[in-house]
Amino acid sequence: MVVLSIIYALGAVWLVLYSLNYFVLTFLHLRHRKDKLSNPTLRSFPDVTVQLPVFNEAHVIERLIDNAVQLTYPQDKLQIQVLDDSTDETTPLAQARVAYHRAQGVDIELIHRDSRADFKAGALRESMKRAKGEFIALFDADFLPPPDFLLKTIPYFLSHRRLGFLQTRWGHINRAYSPLTRAQAIALDGHFGVEQTARHRTGLFLNFNGSAGVWRKECIEDAGGWQGDTLCEDLDLSYRAQLAGWEPLYLQDVICPAEIPPQIHAFKRQQARWARGSIRCAIKLWRPILRAPVSPFKRLQGLIHLSSYLVHPLMLLILLLSVPLLIVRQPVAFPLTYLSLASLGPPTLYALAQQTLYSDWLKRMRYFPLLVLLGTGLTLSNARAMYEEVRGKTEKFGRTPKFSLEKHRDDWRSSRYALSFDWTALGEMLGALYALLGVVVALQQGNYFAIPFLMLYALGFGCVASLTVLHSGLGWTRDRAPLTRAERPLAGGAHPTWRR
Secondary structure: OHHHHHHHHHHHHHHHHHHHHHHHHHHHHHHHOOOOOOOOOOOOOOOEEEEEEEOOOOOOHHHHHHHHOOOOOOHHHEEEEEEEOOOOOHHHHHHHHHHHHHHOOOOEEEEEOOOOOOHHHHHHHHHHOOOOOOEEEEOOOOEOOOOOHHHHHHHHHHHOOOEEEEEEEEEEOOHHHOHHHHHHHHHHHHHHHHHHHHHHHOOOOOOOOOOOEEEEHHHHHHOOOOOOOOOOHHHHHHHHHHHOOOEEEEEEEEEEEEOOOOOHHHHHHHHHHHHHHHHHHHHHHHHHHHHOOOOHHHHHHHHHHHOHHHHHHHHHHHHHHHHHHHHOOOOOHHHHHHHHHHOOHHHHHHHHHHHHHOOOHHHHHHHHHHHHHHHHHOHHHHHHHHHHHHHOOOOOOOOOOOOOOOOOOOOOOOOOOOOOOOOHHHHHHHHHHHHHHHHHHHHHHOOOOHHHHHHHHHHHHHHHHHHHHHOOOOHHHOOOOOOOOOOHHHHOOOOOOOOO
């Protein structure tokens, strides 16, 4: 049991370091929150290629294409590529919209691959051969780029020769759709409202988020191009670009709205994919980062950033060891004391992000407790994904389905894209019961300090497992048939005008 106690303490200390880094990023943001970027004027119009990578996105493909062609930019300087790897009726829907806009004089083409080699990275790499633009703007299927997006972003590249890529802030089309989407919005706002600002304004490594950004084509080629050996090709390329000497830029005031996953299955799949991809990037890039001619603090922050999803296997380890240590009356309070204090870091950062971005931030923070439960409940799913990635187990790319949810009455449950039951929920139920067993043991021994810690696990696992069952109603019997006529209106029709 002494060995278990040492492992437990080391795991708690490691976890504390990640939690304390939230305070570091919060401090850096506060220190630089009043810094102002120059606002260059667009005096010339270089060639720009807009790339729209999609895979089975029948609900949103028409909306995406219609938004892209409305970008305010000289028509003879703008090329639009629809990178379609779809295997369903998304392709004919995209072909029809591409043909319509091409007839109106828009330089737009559909590039369809029969193979999904390297997934999104492969599609982006293939399309680069036909990209005419000096700059590449990327938008995933669920984004609604505002018309002035290019006018607000391209000038920065013209005024800064070494600017390799630029990231803008993600907005939320369906934030108010449900408590689940409201909680996810808080997490996204924490990243874009505080983390990205802190990293950029203090010269730390900055990640490209895969969408709502612009790349200099020369930078992509110089950094080695899009590579498919990770599931986070965006994170991978952005780090390789900075290690090659290119500089990043984050524009908090340029907002590109996107859809938040309304189904817990989709959220879990998204997070598991990001966990797999980020740990693979950490394995791939940790040596180049340590050798980079930058400050030790920047190297440390880069390693913490790439390995941040390790908090989930560490949290799982702490839970698994807590109960047997309680049973044999080994001390667990000492590590938990520091873990409890450090755990104030995330809520501090998220509250600051809401206060920075919104006037009604206190109202929005009401859903933070749900985010805490979700973050705890995803521990098993993300830890499993990372374990499989480290072992080298390949997995089919799990796309995050989009449902074109813009109003409260919009429904995702009738869509064939709704995901079926996630059997990880059984493990989450067992995790909740295991944590409750620890609560019983702690009560019997009078170890009341451990009870809130264990209850967080019990509630977190129980919350995610319950939502998984609740959101699986139609999924168990759903077949793979094409969209029905009743579903088709969700896939397109008149282009909705976005107002923020």
